Amino acid sequence: MKILNIVGARPNFMKVAPLHRAFSRYPDIESKIIHTGQHYDARMSDVFFNQLELPQPHYFLGIGGGTHTQQTAKIMLEFEPILASEKPDVVLVVGDVNSTIACALVAVKEGIPVLHVEAGLRSGDRRMPEEINRILTDSISDYLFVTEQAGLDNLKRESVPDEKVHFVGNVMIDSLVYYRQKSQQLDLLSSIGVEPDSYILMTMHRPANVDNEQGLRSIVQIARNTARHKTVLFPIHPRTLSNMEKYSLKEELEAISQVQLMEPQGYLEFLHLMESAALIITDSGGIQEETTYLQVPCLTFRDTTERPVTVEIGTNYLLRDLNPDTVEEHVQAILDGKAKQGQVPPFWDGQAAERITTIIREKLM
Template sequence: MKILNIVGARPNFMKVAPLHRAFRAYPAIDSKIVHTGQHYDARMSDVFFNQLDLPQPDYYLGVAGGTHTQQTAEIMLKFEEVMTRERPDWVLVVGDVTSTLACALVAVRMGVRVAHVEAGLRSGDRSMPEEINRILTDNLSDLLFVTEQAGLDNLRREGIADAKIRFVGNVMIDSLVHYRQKASELNTVGALGLTPGGYVLMTMHRPANVDAEAGLTSIVQIVADTAPHKTVLFPLHPRTRANLVRFGLMDRLTAIPNVQLLEPQGYLEFLNLMEHAAIVITDSGGIQEETTYLQVPCLTFRDSTERPVTVELGTNQLLVDLNAETVRHHVAAILNGRAKAGVVPPRWDGEAAGRVASILEETSTQ
């Protein structure tokens, strides 16, 4: 049985790494990796292949830049050529990026079954391209692998047949569990001259937060308000850095004492920084999950989340807008010992990829 695993953007690599590793345990499964090139900056792509022990992709499509529509069209055209050559039994897509939907569309058109890992997540916000990608990919897929109860509820509410749905857990957590010790040995925290619990880690990259001057001004104020209490570590996403420069805010940010601006970090470095942070302030989806597993307080700038279990059971708190006063209140509460308690959600145990591999292997005899 041949499976083509699709990666394109940074979060995909952490999800496909444990899946590819699990597939290799089955002699009957031929697992290949197709990298669309959606993230083309080496700091956002190549480093993850190296750190996650992923082999060089069997195919690199080299699609980079352009609008969502342009990327989707170019990925589809180039992936169609791969499909014609490989004739796989399954195309496995993960998450909600442009590459996920584009490759699922090609597979369905060519009569090849699609497996969607991290299915059923919904934010309720259709202005987000990721939400549209999730909905469409789930409706195209033959097997839907779910990370949390909300995913099951959403798919059933949308009329997806139970026979297609499997609750397997979270493959992102598989990578965290597998590489946690390796990340610890790097000791990125110590290399930056910091101590565990002595800093706040911040990441911001979503267009709704960083593409407007008002949003970025609030982010700079949040950094300024937090830095007197803890060192603020702020790895700058290329989009965020470019907009800080464009709006003339970079000098103001760099002038704040007790702030370390970093380049985008590798997976292992960031995992070490995340594990030992006093607080993580972010607008990332995946970080909500990872901090929940690590039991690190997380403040997320989103008016909704497709991962509600991180709020219901985990350590995540949603903050509807970039209000500096609200953040000051939450940071003070956490630093004074009033952090939101959390537990690790069901099946977030490092074994999700093995469940996916076992289920797909069973289909080879059906």
């Protein structure tokens, strides 16, 4: 069996790495990686591929930026001839980026089965391009691999046949489990000058939060308030940094005592920083899951979350706007020892890729 695995953005690497590793254990499975280049920074991309022990992509499409429509169209046009030459048995897509729906569409139109890993997640907010990508990809996929109970509920509500749906767990957690010990061996904290539990980790990158002056001013104030409690480590996303400079807020942020701005981190480095943090403040999707597994409190700035299990039984708190006062209340309560006691969701055990491989071998080979 030949499987083409699609990656387009950095979170996809962490999801495909355990799958490619699991597939490669079987001589009757040929696993190839297609990197669309949807999000591409040579330095960061190389870091992620090297750290996750992925081979160099068999194909790199070099799509780059553009609007959502432009990206999706360019990926489809570039992916079609690859399908024609490779003639894979299945195409595997992960997550909810433009590469996911674009490659799934091309495969379906060519009569090739599509496997969607991380299926069934819904935020309920169709203003998010990712939400549209999730819904459309699930509707055309042949096998849907689900990470949490909400995914099963959503797909049932959408009348997806039960035989297509498989509750397998979370491949993102597979990578965390696999690389956790390697991450713990890094000497990163001493080089920064902090101790475990002595700092708060902060990341912000969503356009709704960082593409306007009001949001950026709130982020600066949140950093200022939080730094009164502990050192704030802030690996700053290029988009956020660019907008801070655009609105003349970068110097104000840099001037805050106890706030350390950092470059974007590699996977192992960021995992190390997450595990040793007293608290994480973010607007990321994946960090909600990783902190729930690591049992680290997490404040997430989102109107909704497509990963409700992280709030329902995990360590995640959903804050619906960038209100510095609300953040301060939560930070104070958590540091005072009043954080909720989270649990690790079912099947978040590092074996999701193995379950997926078993299903593929049983159902498709």
